[in-house]
Every structure is written in C-alpha cells, then in structure tokens.
Amino acid sequence: MVAIYASQGDPRETMLLLWRKPADPEARSGPGPKPGLTIDTVVEAAIEIADEKGMEALSMRAVGERLDRTAMALYTYIPNKSVLIDLMFDQVQAEMPTGYDLGRGWRAAIGEWAGDLCDFYTRHPWVLQVSEARPVLGPNENAVYETVVRILNETGLEPRPILHISGTLFHFIRGAAQTIAETRSALEVTGVSDEEWWHVRSAVMHEVAPDFAERFPLITAFGEQGVFEPIESSLSYFEAEAQDTFDNGLALILDGIEVTRTR
C-alpha cells in the first residue's frame, strides 16, 4: 500500500476544487470551445474505475477512455492525478450518514457509525490508500469528523480524550475493513479460494517445517480447533473471521471507552 500524500501541488487551487469554488467567478463566457466535461464527471468516472478495478487500475488514460477523451484532456479540469485522488476521496465520503440518533445513547450511535464506516471502506477500499496523516480537508471529510465527534461528545469526556478515541476507532475500523476487503478480493484477484489456498500451504508447511508444532505450539493448538470448521454463512472462511474480529474488537473498544468514561 503506497501512502498517497494529500494535495501535491498548489494547496489553494486544490482547496478551491475540493469546495467547488470556481477560481474565477467572472470570465465564464469568453471565446474558445465550451468544456465537454466537468470536475464532477471526471471525479465520478475515476471513482467508478477505482471501485471496479482498484487503485492500481486508476490511470489517467483509463479515466480519459471512460469519458471518450485522451488522458491529457483531463488536465483541463484537474491539475494532476494526486489532486484527482483528493477529490475522489472527499467525494465518496458524502456517502457516510451524518445524523445518528443520540436518543439511545452514545454506545448505540457509535456502534452504528462504526458499522457504516466499515461498510463504506469495504465498498471503496482504495480510500484506505489515502494517507490520514495530513487530511484532505474537504467538506465531506470534515462532515465525517464532525459526526463522530458529536456522538463521542455524548460520553461527557473532554476534547482530548475524545480525539484520541476517535483516532483509535479510525485505526481499528480501517484495519478491519482492509482485511475484510482483501479477503473478499483475494479470490477474485488470485482465483484461489481460501480453502485451496490453505490446503496447498499447509501441505508445503509440513514438508518445510516438520517441527512446526514444537516451534509454534500455541498457534498450532489454536489453529486446530478453529480453522476451517464448516461454516454456514455465504462468506468465505477468512472473510467471516475478519467480520468476527471487527464485531468483537468494536465491542471491546466500546467497553474500553466506558471504562475511561466512568473513571
């Protein structure tokens, strides 16, 4: 996963695009051909490609082709690919709900929010490749932050603990969502099911590390009583396991918040 730093290029220009403030409010009627595309159509096409085939399939040529243009035509609308990714990133976050019911308490609300965020990330796994370190600062990203902080504010905790908890939730949810998304796509990408994958490797493992059970007794014991029990769900084994880790991990973190709160 290559960390993609937000906003390579002129920050002002990027922000104007993110918040859709045309740089020059006049001058939108001069000579020259009318633009055949808009920022939104370009961003939308790029999002479709990233959703369908992943971030590594997102090329300027591919986006251009989807819009019946060449790659270079896009540079009329967008300064470079890095900014395009920022715009995609902020655009999809509009999918996240903002109005969670606080009537049933912070725990129910944050649980719902976390589930929605995890679903969001698994719908758009490429979003996880955008660095969180220096945020994009678009309107929809800000709305997501505002939403989680508003829910956590119900805990009665101070601002700094709330920011730490929000960061912790993001770390956990992003990691869980990434694993869920990767287990899901692993079959599509490699064409090998979890069962096949494990079957082949466990055979080679015995050949290559005959002393495995002695060297790693606990994971051997834990593996034997958990791995590849027949499961009823329609999910692959690993995906079901990843989903369980999310559910249980989330509950554990909420318990931890409760402890912090009542201390």
Add this chain to the structure above:
Amino acid sequence: MVAIYASQGDPRETMLLLWRKPADPEARSGPGPKPGLTIDTVVEAAIEIADEKGMEALSMRAVGERLDRTAMALYTYIPNKSVLIDLMFDQVQAEMPTGYDLGRGWRAAIGEWAGDLCDFYTRHPWVLQVSEARPVLGPNENAVYETVVRILNETGLEPRPILHISGTLFHFIRGAAQTIAETRSALEVTGVSDEEWWHVRSAVMHEVAPDFAERFPLITAFGEQGVFEPIESSLSYFEAEAQDTFDNGLALILDGIEVTRTR
C-alpha cells in the same frame, strides 16, 4: 496503499525460499559460474532500499544497482518481485522480540509488545503495505503470532476471543504506526512543516468556507483548544499527537480486554 498479495507465483517455491530450504540439496556443484550473490544479500539490499526511500523506490533495477548487477541478474535468485517482497517481509520480522516476561502479568507484557511492534512498523513502514489477509507464513511471521498469542493466553480467555483480540491489536497498532510514520516522513517528502502546512490551509479554509464554524461547530471548538499549542517535545505537532493517540488508544484497548476477561 496498494495491497500486495502474498506469494504470487508457485506457493511451493515461495515457501522453500521463505524457510530457506534449497530446492535441491544435491547438485550444488555442477558446471557454470559460481553465484555471486545469495538470497540473503538480495533481500538485504532490497530491505535497505525500502527502509531508506520507501516501497515506491523499490525497483528491481534499484536493487540490482545496489549489488552492482542489472535488474535481470536478480531473477537467478528470486522468481519475481512479489516473492522478493514476501522474503523482505518475513526477514524484518525477525527484529521483533519473542521472549516477553510474563511474571508481571499479561497487561505489562502486551503493553511492551505493542510498543515494540509500533516501533518496528515505524522503522519499516513499507511492511504496512503487505496485505495481512493471506499471510506470508514465513518462520518469523509465525514467531510474532506465537509470541502475541502466548502473552494473551495469560488472560485465561478462550482461543477464539484471543484471536479476535490479537487481530484488533494488529489493526490498531498498524494504523497508529502508519500515521506516526507518515507524519514523520511528510516533512521529508513534501518539505513543508506541520505548522506551515496548517497555516496555509487554514487561511484558504476561511476564504473557501467562511461558514465553517457554523457547519462544523464541534471540530471547530475542539480544534481551537488543542491544535498547535507550543510543544516541548522534539516531535512535530502531528507526530506527538499521533503518539498520544497510540498511547491512550492502547490503554483503552487493554481496559477493554480486562472487561472481556472479567465478564
């Protein structure tokens, strides 16, 4: 971050390399020139490049150059780049300690382990780009899993909860380490300090969203009383903040484990 799936190519060949079992124990004295490199020298050179300049600078040509060879010379030792990354991945994990003192209880031990893992990831941030979904299954990766499970086994919990907790810890620690590493490298890569970065954007923000405080009242309020207080530490503001999030989030998760344990 592009998810890199482990073991593209023949799984058996990859496992033999990971566990350093030469495919053919005989036949190591035939005609032809003697090999000038070894798997280890190649993997080591690749790790150095990834550590120094990041995963996106890791190219076969770059590794070859560091060893005074061409890119193609490496294919004598390694089937392809994907397998090279698997070998790098498992190799560096040997840095993780395995013998944590359980005398002071699981909480102290897991706290130490988590800190070590976070440090490990920030030393080798490229490791975070290797997918966790289908593990590499090398000896050192297995040792890391065995270690964390051995510590968590001290909680007295059942295997499945322990696996969920271990997964939760990995998700959280990876996310925290990634943010720490990215805040650290953001300055090097972009040449812009956190303060400059924020100064520019907050100015443009006022221009582009004059109603920001009304639209996002809580993050406005929370921001005002926390952001960019002068800090004494040698860390950048964001890095110190990311480190705080790790420390507090870890404590919170450990509290959550305690709750699960005593329920």
Add this chain to the structure above:
DNA sequence: TGATATTGTCTTACGCTGTAAAGAATTGGT
C-alpha cells in the same frame, strides 16, 4: 586437451505509467 553442458549475467524489447510541450480545432468578441 577439447568439447559439452550448465549456469550467472547482460542486452534488448514490450506495453504500461504521469505529464511536459506543442499544435490543431473550435468558439466569441471586435
């Protein structure tokens, strides 16, 4: 000793990437 088979390494080549530079085509204002 000379031939042969085997192996390490290099060169070349292909299709992909982001985007700089330059030119063609289209349009509105004068």
Add this chain to the structure above:
DNA sequence: ACCAATTCTTTACAGCGTAAGACAATATCA
C-alpha cells in the same frame, strides 16, 4: 475577417516488471 482564448490531441520521455535471447564463465567427460 481577424484575434485571442480555450478544449483537446499528438508526440515524447524516463521510469516500471520481466520475457527472450545472447554471451561468458566454469566443471565434467571423452
């Protein structure tokens, strides 16, 4: 009719992983 502005295309460059083929070095066998 001309000009200036704007959209869009073409071409080009250096980088990527790696397939194919050539070449050089070496140990074994006749």
